[in-house]
Amino acid sequence: MKDLDMPPGAISVLDRGFIALMDHMGDDTTIVNAARVSFGKRVEKMSERDERLIRYLLKNRHTSPFEHVQFQFHVKCPLFVRSQWHRHRTWSYNEISSRYTEVKEEFYVPTMFRRQSPSNKQASVEEPADEVCFNVYRNEKTGTEEAYIESCKLAVKQYRELLKAGVARELARAVLPQAMYTQFYATVDLHNLLHFVELRIHPHAQWEIQQYARAILKLIKPIVPVTVKIWSEIKGVEVK
Numbered sequence: 001m002k003d004l005d006m007p008p009g010a011i012s013v014l015d016r017g018f019i020a021l022m023d024h025m026g027d028d029t030t031i032v033n034a035a036r037v038s039f040g041k042r043v044e045k046m047s048e049r050d051e052r053l054i055r056y057l058l059k060n061r062h063t064s065p066f067e068h069v070q071f072q073f074h075v076k077c078p079l080f081v082r083s084q085w086h087r088h089r090t091w092s093y094n095e096i097s098s099r100y101t102e103v104k105e106e107f108y109v110p111t112m113f114r115r116q117s118p119s120n121k122q123a124s125v126e127e128p129a130d131e132v133c134f135n136v137y138r139n140e141k142t143g144t145e146e147a148y149i150e151s152c153k154l155a156v157k158q159y160r161e162l163l164k165a166g167v168a169r170e171l172a173r174a175v176l177p178q179a180m181y182t183q184f185y186a187t188v189d190l191h192n193l194l195h196f197v198e199l200r201i202h203p204h205a206q207w208e209i210q211q212y213a214r215a216i217l218k219l220i221k222p223i224v225p226v227t228v229k230i231w232s233e234i235k236g237v238e239v240k
């Protein structure tokens with residue numbers, strides 16, 4: 001048995017996170033065949049007619065054929081991204097337990113401390129917080145980033161001290177920050193996956209979860225290229 005590592009083929013996301021496709025079932029033909037079973041027909045290979053069918057299904061929200069394609073991902077992300085992700089109830093999740101295991105000293109450090117949006121209460125803007133904003137967080141001698149890192153490190157140190165003193169892992173973890181990384185497996189069908197990507201790639205979603213949504217499109221594109229191409233056209237999303 002090994003510790004959880006970054007699996008081969010995983011895409012790095014944020015400073016220490018990743019997402020990997022662990023398993024999948026079905027492809028574009030699975031969708032077409034699920035739709036065509038109504039007429040007692042099936043295909044082995046995609047044709048232009050099948051592409052038109054996928055476009056019709058996506059445009060007209062005939063969603064059930066997309067539920068026959070399934071994906072399992074291994075995700076490593078900060079706790080606050082995990083909280084947003086796990087609001088999506090149509091996925092199945094299993095997560096590393098900080099009751100069973102000691103939490104590793106791995107926390108997310110943003111490359112830019114984005115400014116609070118003046119117009120959208122839940123959002124940030126793509127520019128660094130200025131000096132006045134910075135002073136709220138800033139240790140004048142060390143600078144904001146270090147103050148952030150110091151506070152995360154202090155929390156981890158106190159966590160370890162609580163463990164040393166015999167406090168249970170399930171309670172000691174309460175001092176840890178939202179920036180700590182966690183890992184989970186997540187399984188979902190293609191219909192609900194595209195719903196997740198649409199909501200979480202949107203500029204209203206937090207920038208950090210947007211990065212995972214973009215990586216998902218990259219991972220599934222080789223498996224369902226026609227669906228991803230047509231879905232991206234319909235939704236106006238660029239798959240980089």
Ligand SMILES: Cc1cc2nc3c(=O)[nH]c(=O)nc-3n(C[C@H](O)[C@H](O)[C@H](O)COP(=O)(O)OP(=O)(O)OC[C@H]3O[C@@H](n4cnc5c(N)ncnc54)[C@H](O)[C@@H]3O)c2cc1C
Nearest residue numbers: 084087088089090091122192195196199200202204205206
């Ligand atoms: C930008 C953004 C900001 C958000 N802000 C907040 C916030 O401030 N606070 C907060 O609590 N949440 C917030 N959310 C979470 C949001 O409310 C949803 O819980 C989350 O996006 C999951 O969406 P979903 O329910 O459509 O997905 P899923 O849970 O995957 O469900 C998919 C679909 O299945 C159906 N469904 C699933 N479960 C049920 C059910 N029990 N009853 C009826 N239909 C169901 C619905 O049609 C649903 O759209 C935010 C989400 C986004 C994208």
